[in-house]
Amino acid sequence: RGVTSSSESSIRTRLLERNAAWRERSEAALNESRSNLETDIRSHSGGMNEIRNVIREATVVIQPPPVALYDSTSAFYFPELEVCSLGGETVHLKAGGSSYGRGLFVERWTLLGCSGSHFSQAVVDEWLLGSSDLGNQDEHSTLKPDLQVLWLSMVEGAVLSWLRRPLLASMRASVPVERHNSFLCYFGDSQKVRKRMKMDNRFLGYMCLVDPKGAVRWHIHGNKSPTPDELAALRALILRAMQAKHGTSRRRAR
Numbered sequence: 001r002g003v004t005s006s007s008e009s010s011i012r013t014r015l016l017e018r019n020a021a022w023r024e025r026s027e028a029a030l031n032e033s034r035s036n037l038e039t040d041i042r043s044h045s046g047g048m049n050e051i052r053n054v055i056r057e058a059t060v061v062i063q064p065p066p067v068a069l070y071d072s073t074s075a076f077y078f079p080e081l082e083v084c085s086l087g088g089e090t091v092h093l094k095a096g097g098s099s100y101g102r103g104l105f106v107e108r109w110t111l112l113g114c115s116g117s118h119f120s121q122a123v124v125d126e127w128l129l130g131s132s133d134l135g136n137q138d139e140h141s142t143l144k145p146d147l148q149v150l151w152l153s154m155v156e157g158a159v160l161s162w163l164r165r166p167l168l169a170s171m172r173a174s175v176p177v178e179r180h181n182s183f184l185c186y187f188g189d190s191q192k193v194r195k196r197m198k199m200d201n202r203f204l205g206y207m208c209l210v211d212p213k214g215a216v217r218w219h220i221h222g223n224k225s226p227t228p229d230e231l232a233a234l235r236a237l238i239l240r241a242m243q244a245k246h247g248t249s250r251r252r253a254r
Contacts, residue, residue, distance in 0.1 A: 005046050007110070016153070021049075025163050025242070029212075041056075043252035046187060048234050050135050053221075059222070059223065059224045060119045060137070060201070060202055060204055060222055060223050060224075061196070061220075061221075061223075061224050062201065062204065062221040062222055062224070063219060063222065063232065064220065064222070065218075065220050065226075065230050066218050066219075066220075066236065068237070069098070069209070069217040069218050069237055070215075070216070070217045070218060073246040075211075075215040075216060075217050076196075076198065076215065077152060077196075077214050077215050077216070078093060078094075078105070078112075078196075078197065078208070078210050078215070078216050079093075079193050079196040079197065079213055080092065080093065080094040080214075081093040081094075081193065083152065083184040083185060083186045083187055083208070084168070084170060084178065084184065084185055084187075085182070085183060086172050086175055086179070086180035086181070086183045086184075086186050087166065087180040087181040089181070091104055091184065092104065093105065093152075093252040094213030094214055095183070095200050095212065096214075097239060098173075103214070104148070104150070105210055105212060105213070105214045106212060107146075107212050108146050108147065108148050109146055109147050109148075109209065109210070109211060109212065109214055109242055110147075110149075110150060110209070110210040110237065111128060111131065111132050111148070111149045111150070111208075111209055111238070111239060112149075112150045112152055112207070112208050112209075112210060113127055113128040113151055113152065113204060113206065114151075114152040114154065114197070114203070114205075114206040114207075114208075115123070115151075115152075115153055115154070115188060115206070116153075116154040116156060116201060116202025116203065116206075117202055117203045118200070119203045119204075119223070120203075120204050120205040120206070120223065121224050123204075123205030123222075123224070123225060124129075124151065124206070125236075126225050127205065127207045127220070127226050127231075128149055128151065128207070128224055130151040130226055131226070131231045131234040131235050132147065136195045138254040146242045147238060147242060148182070149182060150182050150183075150184060151175075151182060151184065152169070152181065152185075152186060153185050153186070154184070154185075154186050154190040154193070154194070154202065155167070155185060155186065155187045155188075156189075156190055157199075157242070158200065160215070164187060168185065171183070171185065174227045190202065197216075197219075198216075198219065198221065199221055200221065201221070203223075203254065204221055204222050205220075205221070205222060205223055206221050206225050207219060207220045207221075208220075209234075209237070209238065209241075210242070217241070218234070218237060
């Protein structure tokens with residue numbers, strides 16, 4: 001009887017320990033689920049506020065066009081991103097190189113327009129197409145190779161891998177073929193990325209000028225169409241920046 005009683009006590013103890021461990025894991029899982037739900041609710045509320053602001057106001061301008069390029073104290077670095085082009089290539093938005101390949105920002109100024117929604121695509125196109133023609137004015141211009149124009153579309157949320165192919169196919173059908181290699185897509189949670197870009201509202205257009213070191217030297221954020229004067233001012237800033245780069249290169253060559 002003593003042996004039986006001891007065995008029953010041991011079994012009871014193990015059952016209590018397992019039950020306590022199971023309850024602890026269940027409570028931890030419940031707390032994690034609550035935390036994820038609260039995060040989703042906050043994210044959804046933030047997204048609704050962003051789109052509500054766009055719908056309510058005819059014109060929303062968070063960052064107007066700067067009159068000059070940012071200096072070293074005002075400039076900020078564009079976040080390093082792995083993206084895919086509509087041409088089917090995986091590339092990296094960064095200034096340096098690595099075993100994965102050379103970054104797109106290396107040795108060139110980049111005019112980049114970003115949209116997080118179809119609401120902002122038209123404004124992005126107006127800025128990019130209206131201000132990037134300085135490199136096309138002269139087919140033999142030495143400045144033309146130094147300016148690249150990129151479109152960046154941020155697909156919000158974690159898109160299942162099997163959904164990406166039809167989504168990219170749909171985007172290819174709506175984007176002119178000549179832009180496929182310069183039209184880039186980023187898949188995933190863009191909130192942290194947009195924060196580093198100073199892109200507060202994904203439903204508004206975003207444009208930036210990135211120097212060869214990956215620093216953002218000029219940017220705008222809003223849904224206001226650019227005026228001819230604003231486009232001309234940006235073209236002048238780009239031209240001066242690239243001329244300065246050529247002047248530095250010539251002095252080094254001497």
